[in-house]
Amino acid sequence: MDHDLLSVEQILDGLGNECLGRRVLWYRRVDSTNALARALAVAGEPEGTVISAEEQTAGRGRSGRTWLASVGTSLLFSVILRPSLEAKRVQNLTVIAALALRDALFSSTALRAEIKWPNDLLLSGRKVAGILTEMRSVGDRVDFAILGIGLNVNQQVGAFAPALNATSLAIELGYPVDRAPLLQTILRCLELRYRLLGSGQSPITEWAEALVTLGQRMQIECGDRTYEGCAEAVDETGALLVRLDDGQLLRAPAGDVHTLVP
Numbered sequence: 590m591d592h593d594l595l596s597v598e599q600i601l602d603g604l605g606n607e608c609l610g611r612r613v614l615w616y617r618r619v620d621s622t623n624a625l626a627r628a629l630a631v632a633g634e635p636e637g638t639v640i641s642a643e644e645q646t647a648g649r650g651r652s653g654r655t656w657l658a659s660v661g662t663s664l665l666f667s668v669i670l671r672p673s674l675e676a677k678r679v680q681n682l683t684v685i686a687a688l689a690l691r692d693a694l695f696s697s698t699a700l701r702a703e704i705k706w707p708n709d710l711l712l713s714g715r716k717v718a719g720i721l722t723e724m725r726s727v728g729d730r731v732d733f734a735i736l737g738i739g740l741n742v743n744q745q746v747g748a749f750a751p752a753l754n755a756t757s758l759a760i761e762l763g764y765p766v767d768r769a770p771l772l773q774t775i776l777r778c779l780e781l782r783y784r785l786l787g788s789g790q791s792p793i794t795e796w797a798e799a800l801v802t803l804g805q806r807m808q809i810e811c812g813d814r815t816y817e818g819c820a821e822a823v824d825e826t827g828a829l830l831v832r833l834d835d836g837q838l839l840r841a842p843a844g845d846v847h848t849l850v851p
């Protein structure tokens with residue numbers, strides 16, 4: 590199936606943001622929009638630049654995994670940010686991205702996505718989007734951060750290996766979605782939340798309320814160890830607090846969680 594390709598003009602047309610999307614770069618094929626954004630940021634690219642691609646040959650996922658998406662089916666993009674933020678709070682950027690994605694999906698499609706700690710958006714219990722935030726720090730401050738988002742939009746039934754437990758907007762809705770207005774809505778929602786974060790407003794309470802993960806009994810892979818327990822809360826940096834079966838409280842800054850049936 591042929592897919593319409595995005596263009597810089599479509600992405601910018603009527604966007605209306607002050608910061609995110611000040612400059613938009615679009616590529617037919619790159620290794621990874623996050624890698625390209627990082628190289629640009631190192632070379633001094635100001636914040637707000639969006640790098641979008643139709644295809645990635647080495648798309649990066651969390652924990653060294655790859656992110657696969659066939660040409661023209663997804664939104665694959667990275668945003669260069671230069672927030673005034675302590676490095677230990679960089680997860681806040683993933684948090685605002687998850688909330689912005691959830692808001693944008695609801696206003697564009699009326700679908701209610703769930704947020705799974707630490708960085709997944711789910712529809713019908715399947716992954717529809719992932720967020721990969723990478724950063725460079727100077728001392729204890731963020732120098733720049735790259736916010737990378739992969740959103741499955743127009744993949745058809747059968748496009749994902751069952752083991753991925755993934756879905757797309759088109760699969761959930763039963764019809765394809767125009768990607769340019771959707772990307773614009775995401776960038777507007779993200780700009781709003783980025784501004785609130787910059788003004789000192791923490792997104793953690795709202796995120797915690799939106800997380801499907803809290804209250805669940807789970808297995809958590811953290812570093813090279815696996816634990817079992819109940820996810821009780823998140824702390825102000827976004828780390829997950831898990832009450833282990835032996836009563837200890839595990840603080841997991843990152844990891845993979847799998848729900849266990851109680």
Ligand code: BTN
Pocket residue numbers: 620621622623624645647648649650651652654656664665666667708709718719720721737738739740
């Ligand atoms: C995850 O869930 O593991 C995070 C996936 C993030 C994928 C996006 S696609 C656009 C951007 N460029 C990359 O190389 N990765 C992110």
